[in-house]
Amino acid sequence: MAVRIVTDSTADIPQDQARAAGITIVPLTVFFGDEAYLDGIELDSASFYKKLAASKTLPRTSQPSPAAFQQAYTRLVEEGADAILSVHLSAKLSGTFQSARTARDTLPDTVKEIPIDIIDSQSISVGMSRAILLAAQEARAGLGLAEIKARVLDQLARTRILAVLDTLEFVRRGGRIGGARAMLGNMLSVKPIVSLRDGEVIPVEQPRTRSKAYARIAQLVQAMARVEHVSIAESNDEVGHQLAQEIQTVYTGELPIYRLGAVLGTHTGPGTAAVAVVAEQGSKGR
Amino acid sequence: MQNQKSYAQVRTQRLRRISVFDGQDLKKAILAGAAWLEEHRDAIDALNVFPVPDGDTGSNMSATMQAAIREIVASEETVAGTIAAKLAHGALLGARGNSGVILSQILRGLAQGLDKKQTFSATDLALALQEAQRLAYRAVLKPVEGTILTVVRETAEAAQASAQRGDDLVAMMQELVMAARQSVARTPDLLPTLKQAGVVDSGGQGFCTILEGVWRYVRGESGASPTAAMQERVLESSLPETGVRRGRVTVEEEFGYEVVFLLRGEDLDVEKIRQTIIDMGGVSTVVAGDEQMLKVHTHTEQPGKILDYGVSLGSLLDINIENLQEQSLAYAAESEAEHAAEQDRPPAKQIATVAVVAGPGFEKVFQSVGLTAIVPGGQTMNPSTEELLAAVNAVDADKVILLPNNSNVILSARQVVDLTSKEVYIVPTETMPQGIAALLGFNFEADFESNCKAMTEAATSVQTAEITTAIRTVQIGDVRVREGDYIGLVNGNLVIAGRDMKHIIGETLQRMNIERYEIVTLYFGEGITQRQAEETAKGIKQKYSQLEIEVVDGGQPHYTYILAAE
Numbered sequence: 001m002a003v004r005i006v007t008d009s010t011a012d013i014p015q016d017q018a019r020a021a022g023i024t025i026v027p028l029t030v031f032f033g034d035e036a037y038l039d040g041i042e043l044d045s046a047s048f049y050k051k052l053a054a055s056k057t058l059p060r061t062s063q064p065s066p067a068a069f070q071q072a073y074t075r076l077v078e079e080g081a082d083a084i085l086s087v088h089l090s091a092k093l094s095g096t097f098q099s100a101r102t103a104r105d106t107l108p109d110t111v112k113e114i115p116i117d118i119i120d121s122q123s124i125s126v127g128m129s130r131a132i133l134l135a136a137q138e139a140r141a142g143l144g145l146a147e148i149k150a151r152v153l154d155q156l157a158r159t160r161i162l163a164v165l166d167t168l169e170f171v172r173r174g175g176r177i178g179g180a181r182a183m184l185g186n187m188l189s190v191k192p193i194v195s196l197r198d199g200e201v202i203p204v205e206q207p208r209t210r211s212k213a214y215a216r217i218a219q220l221v222q223a224m225a226r227v228e229h230v231s232i233a234e235s236n237d238e239v240g241h242q243l244a245q246e247i248q249t250v251y252t253g254e255l256p257i258y259r260l261g262a263v264l265g266t267h268t269g270p271g272t273a274a275v276a277v278v279a280e281q282g283s284k285g286r
Numbered sequence: 287m288q289n290q291k292s293y294a295q296v297r298t299q300r301l302r303r304i305s306v307f308d309g310q311d312l313k314k315a316i317l318a319g320a321a322w323l324e325e326h327r328d329a330i331d332a333l334n335v336f337p338v339p340d341g342d343t344g345s346n347m348s349a350t351m352q353a354a355i356r357e358i359v360a361s362e363e364t365v366a367g368t369i370a371a372k373l374a375h376g377a378l379l380g381a382r383g384n385s386g387v388i389l390s391q392i393l394r395g396l397a398q399g400l401d402k403k404q405t406f407s408a409t410d411l412a413l414a415l416q417e418a419q420r421l422a423y424r425a426v427l428k429p430v431e432g433t434i435l436t437v438v439r440e441t442a443e444a445a446q447a448s449a450q451r452g453d454d455l456v457a458m459m460q461e462l463v464m465a466a467r468q469s470v471a472r473t474p475d476l477l478p479t480l481k482q483a484g485v486v487d488s489g490g491q492g493f494c495t496i497l498e499g500v501w502r503y504v505r506g507e508s509g510a511s512p513t514a515a516m517q518e519r520v521l522e523s524s525l526p527e528t529g530v531r532r533g534r535v536t537v538e539e540e541f542g543y544e545v546v547f548l549l550r551g552e553d554l555d556v557e558k559i560r561q562t563i564i565d566m567g568g569v570s571t572v573v574a575g576d577e578q579m580l581k582v583h584t585h586t587e588q589p590g591k592i593l594d595y596g597v598s599l600g601s602l603l604d605i606n607i608e609n610l611q612e613q614s615l616a617y618a619a620e621s622e623a624e625h626a627a628e629q630d631r632p633p634a635k636q637i638a639t640v641a642v643v644a645g646p647g648f649e650k651v652f653q654s655v656g657l658t659a660i661v662p663g664g665q666t667m668n669p670s671t672e673e674l675l676a677a678v679n680a681v682d683a684d685k686v687i688l689l690p691n692n693s694n695v696i697l698s699a700r701q702v703v704d705l706t707s708k709e710v711y712i713v714p715t716e717t718m719p720q721g722i723a724a725l726l727g728f729n730f731e732a733d734f735e736s737n738c739k740a741m742t743e744a745a746t747s748v749q750t751a752e753i754t755t756a757i758r759t760v761q762i763g764d765v766r767v768r769e770g771d772y773i774g775l776v777n778g779n780l781v782i783a784g785r786d787m788k789h790i791i792g793e794t795l796q797r798m799n800i801e802r803y804e805i806v807t808l809y810f811g812e813g814i815t816q817r818q819a820e821e822t823a824k825g826i827k828q829k830y831s832q833l834e835i836e837v838v839d840g841g842q843p844h845y846t847y848i849l850a851a852e
Contacts, residue, residue, distance in 0.1 A: 182730065187654040188807065189836055190726060203730040205740075206655065208723075208852050209804040212747065223736075 003139040003148055004076045006086040007132050008064060008096050009039035012125045012233055012258045021136040026072050028096065030262040031060045039263045048262035049235060049270055058173060059266045063095040069103030074111050083145040084116040087132050087152060090199035091120040093176050093267075117149055119156075122199035125264055126233040126276035127161035155278065158228070162195050162204065162220060163274035164213040164243070170269035176201055193217060210239075210271075214246040217275060222250040226280040232257045232273065235265055239273040247275060303454045304504070306405040309369040313358045315500045316373060320351040322499025323492060330495065333488035335479050336780065337756035337767045338665075338844070343488035346383030346668055346694075351496065353380020353670065354393055365564075366406050370397040370414075378701060379672035385489035387671070387697035388422050388434050392493070395421040402567055408458045412449035415442035425697065432477030434489030440469040441497070459501040466494040483760050543589045545607050550579050551600020559599070566591055637734055638683035641721050642669055642691045642699075645842035648718050648809065655725045658683070664692050664718070665844060671701040678706055685709045685734040687741060689721040693778065711738040716778060717750040718842070719807065719850030749803070751776050751794045751849040756783060772846070788825055791847065795826065803851040806833055809840030810847055822847065 007013065009027040018025050027038040030048065032055055037043035039061075043051075052059065069086075076084055086104075091097040097120045104116045121128035131152045138148045168184060171177050171194070177184065178201035180194050190206040191213040204220075207213040221230065230251050234240025240257050247255060260272060307315070323330075323344075330344030354377035363369050374397035377390035398421075399414020400406050406414070419442040423429045444465030448458040473487035474480040480487055545568075549559075554577050568584035586592050589607050596602050643652050644664030652660060661677045663669040674695075678686045686708050690699040693716040703710045711734070715721040727744025729737055752775045756767045767773055767783040774782040774794030782793040800806065806826065810819035816839065823835045840848055 179730070182656065185654045187651050187838065188722070188726075189805075189834075195731065205729050206726040208726060208807075211804065212852070 002081055003083045003085060003143070003145050004079075004081040005132060005136045005139055005148075006069075006072055006076070006084055006100075007128070008088050009041075009261055010089040010094070010096070010124055010263050011087075011129045011132055012261050012264065013129050013132065014258070015040060017133075021133060022140065023132060023136050024072050024076060026064045026068050026100075028064055028094070028263045029062045030266055031062070033057055037262065040261050043262045045235075045259035045261055045265065048265050052265060052270060058170075059262070061094075061174075061263045061266050063099050066099050066103040066106065069100045070107060073103060073107060073116060077112050077114055081114060083114055085135060085139075085145060085148055085152065086116060086118045087121055087128060087135070088119065089124045089128065090122045090196065092122075092178075092199040093124065093201075115145055117145060119149065119152060120199065121156050123156060123159060123161055123196055123276075125161070125260060125274060126231045126258055127159055127196060127274075128156060129258065130229055130231060130276065130278060131155035131159065154281070158279045158281065159276055160195065160224070160279070161274055161276045162193060162217050163268065163272055164191050164193050164207075164210070164217060164239075166191065166269055166271035168192050168194075170267055171201060174267040176267055179203055193220075210242065214243050214273075217243065218246040218250050221247060221275065221277055224277055224279060227251060227253070227277055228280045229253070229278040230255055231276050233260045233264075233276070234258070234274075235260045235268070235270055235272045239271055243273040243275060304456050305453050306407050307366060307411075307455060308405045309364040309366045310362075312366050312369045312400075312406075313361060313363075315503050316369075317355055317359065318503030319496035319499035320348075320355050322502065323351055323495045324348045326495050330488050330492050333485045333491055334758075335483040335485060335760075336762070337758050337760050337769070337771075337773065338752075338754050338775070338780075342666065343383065343385045343492055346386045347389050347489070347492040347496075349382045349670065350377055350380050350386035350389050353377060353672070354390070356380070365404050367397070367400045367403040370400040373397065378705070379670070379675065381671040381698050381701060383668040383694045384426070384697045385434060385492060386668070387701060388425050388438075388489065389493070390671075390701070391421040391425040392418040392438055395419065402564075408445075408453045408455050409449045411455065411458065412442070412445035415445045418442065430477065432473040432475070432480060433487050434493050436473065436476060437466055437469040437487070437490035437493050441466045441493070456504050459497070459504045463494070463497050463501045466490075466497050470494045479762070482762060543587070543607050544583075544585050545589045545592050545605075546581070546583045547593070547596060547605040548579065548581055548603040549596050549600050550603060553577055554580055554599060556580055562595065563592060566595065568592060636683060637685045637687065637737060638681035639687045639689065639725060639728065640674070640677045640681060641689035641715075641725075642674070642695050643718060643721075645718075645809075645811065645840050647839035647841035649841075651722060651809075651838060651840070652718075652725065655722055656728060657725055663695070664842075665694075668692065668694050668698070671698040671705070674699055674702045675705050678702055678708060678710055683708075686711070687724075687728075687734075687738060688712050689715045689724055691715045691718045691721040709734065713738065713741045713745055715745050717752075717848070717850075718840075719748050719750045719809075719848060720745040722850070723748040723852065748850050748852045749777060749798050751798055751847075751851070752778075752845050753787070753791055753794065753847040753849075754845045787846070788822075791822065791826070791849075792829065795830070795849070795851075798851060800830055800833065800851055804834060805836065805852055807836045807838055807850040808847060809838050809842065809850070811840055811842045811845045814846060819847075 006024045009025055027041050030037045030039055030043055032051060073084055086100050088097045088100055100118045135148050135152050180201045180203040183192050183203045183206055190208055191210050192206050193204040193213055195202050195204050205216055207216055232240055232244055234257060244255055327344040327348045331342035354373045356376045357372040358369050374394040377393040381387045381390040395418030396414045399417040419439045422435055422438050429435050441462050444461055448461045470486050470490045473490050563584050568586050638658035640659045641652055641657050642661045642663050643649050649660055659677050659681050661669045661673055688699050688710055690696045696714050699712045713724045715724055724741040724745040727741045729740055754773060756769055756771045756773050759769045760767050762780050765780050765783050771783040772787045772790040773780060774790045776798045781797040782790055784790050808819060808823050819837045823837045827835055
């Protein structure tokens with residue numbers, strides 16, 4: 001009867017919210033030198049950015065092991081799950097999705113066989129968190145796996161994420177630069193706006209200042225067709241609130257603000273603010 | 287009153303009369319005008335309002351004239367309308383600077399007025415000049431009196447009056463020169479900036495100088511004497527040419543239609559067909575082939591007539607008729623092969639950007655922010671329409687956004703739009719920092735239209751200050767400038783002059799309300815070291831601590847510093 005929802009820590013869904021919604025979060029790992037921290041469990045967002053500012057070397061990240069997923073799936077089966085929907089960050093940005101598949105395909109025979117569907121969200125953070133939160137609601141309401149999955153895919157297809165970064169340096173060093181490579185040669189300091197398409201980082205614009213970047217993002221949001229939902233992810237209160245203020249000039253609905261976790265912080269750097277916009281059904285979104 | 291006195295003098299001094307000009311007469315007259323302009327180029331360059339090195343009107347107009355005569359220098363063509371059309375074509379492509387573009391429009395008006403005419407009379411010329419002034423005014427978005435526009439208009443008015451008095455082109459030319467000179471002399475009364483600078487309008491003077499050269503030729507003073515054919519007609523006094531079509535002046539569309547077809551028949555007479563089509567009103571007519579098969583290419587306002595004629599001779603193949611409203615005469619005439627080649631090419635990259643850039647450092651910056659192609663030039667080296675066109679055609683994209691980065695290049699850039707089959711949009715940037723801001727506003731995700739809009743908006747978000755050295759002594763507004771002073775300009779307007787560079791920079795920044803901005807990019811020019819620039823930046827930072835200042839090697843000529851605030 002019950003479908004259970006699994007995601008990873010890059011969804012940036014807070015622990016208590018996940019617990020309340022019945023979502024299982026499998027954490028990625030962040031390394032500062034040899035010290036390993038489970039994202040969101042052993043290292044929260046605020047501590048991460050403090051560490052990042054103090055650290056001489058840049059942190060690294062790693063995907064959850066298949067064993068971590070097996071553990072999560074096994075526990076859910078034991079708790080009586082009839083099916084599992086496991087939604088993860090873009091497979092082009094991380095091996096997490098692959099790890100989850102490996103875990104499913106190699107579950108020991110001792111675990112009762114149930115359907116486990118694994119989705120590559122082709123997105124990240126607030127770009128996928130709303131789809132996951134809705135899925136959890138739908139699961140509680142008793143919807144079946146196929147139905148929930150279809151709704152998740154539909155929600156993801158209508159979601160577009162835009163982020164303003166302080167610098168592309170962290171994206172570049174993490175090897176996730178993608179199409180935003182086109183912006184790398186810039187001799188002038190800019191606050192690049194990037195997005196994701198087909199799961200990869202793409203360039204959008206290169207405003208010179210933060211205030212212009214926020215204003216541009218608000219304009220881009222306004223230019224999108226009718227909007228069903230908007231949420232923000234921030235690396236600190238200041239950038240998040242500045243972006244929120246601009247967004248609120250063009251959008252008056254509810255505007256939840258989440259914290260970017262340690263893994264996303266590692267790959268985007270300090271001073272990152274992102275907005276995810278879900279277009280209304282029937283209007284075009286990306 | 288004075289006007290009439292000069293007319294009287296002219297008439298008594300007149301040695302001979304000329305009632306009609308043919309193509310060769312027109313050619314020689316224009317060559318003389320171009321030569322006279324070239325001779326006086328430097329003097330016209332010196333008629334500069336601002337004490338900054340900038341687009342020199344004399345050089346720009348002369349370069350445009352030289353391009354105009356390129357195609358007629360060796361031409362034996364006797365049809366006046368054809369010579370005029372070639373002049374217009376050359377000028378269109380060779381136009382440099384705003385004055386060059388306006389001059390090219392004057393020649394285009396002349397060509398339209400003389401369209402299809404074997405010869406022309408004083409009345410024809412008066413009508414053609416009307417057309418010339420109309421197109422000249424249309425070339426600029428906001429016509430300003432006290433410029434070349436006024437001089438052309440008043441000259442055209444004088445031509446009308448002259449044509450009513452008589453049909454002598456010699457007398458008319460003198461009257462035109464007199465009218466133009468007086469008009470030029472009045473420009474400071476119409477345009478206060480001229481009066482303050484103590485100069486007449488340079489573009490108006492350039493136009494007047496061309497007329498003077500023409501007049502010198504007509505009365506036999508310049509090197510070339512009137513041709514034999516012209517002398518033969520000297521004493522002829524005939525009625526004005528028949529077929530003067532006054533309606534021509536109000537005809538809206540320039541070139542009508544381009545008609546191209548293959549004609550298959552027997553015993554086709556190429557010469558006769560060409561002449562017939564020309565007689566039927568075909569312009570730029572090319573008829574090539576042999577007795578069995580030939581290709582006809584012409585421009586006409588009545589394509590039906592030409593096609594009917596073709597059908598009467600044989601069977602028509604590959605008929606192609608295009609409305610030339612959106613396509614230039616110049617381009618269409620030679621685009622046949624190119625068109626075919628273009629269609630074979632793989633689909634081009636969506637959008638390219640082309641910018642006019644001066645200085646090796648600026649070139650690097652522009653490339654680093656994603657510019658596709660550079661046309662070298664700028665302040666003192668205004669690129670011609672042809673150079674801009676070549677760059678637009680060369681980039682691997684069907685849609686091109688063009689950044690002139692100089693107020694004196696915007697008009698020539700606008701000409702490009704009609705000269706290429708590509709879709710071209712001009713973001714009217716007046717400075718290089720505006721161009722960079724526009725490029726940074728380029729949205730990788732958006733389509734052409736959205737980007738044109740976004741980039742135009744982004745360009746206006748930056749304020750440009752320039753620090754340079756005055757090249758002469760002048761008073762502009764309440765700013766007294768001595769030659770050799772450092773001067774500060776904000777968005778092209780002179781705000782301060784003096785001997786102490788630090789002070790000048792400080793004052794200039796204050797005038798642009800620098801405290802309202804977040805980031806200043808300091809581009810240092812040719813002859814300034816990184817160290818000097820860093821020092822300057824430090825000075826600014828001391829005063830405006832909240833500003834972020836970025837020092838960039840611009841390498842631009844003439845301008846010690848270019849500052850962009852945003």
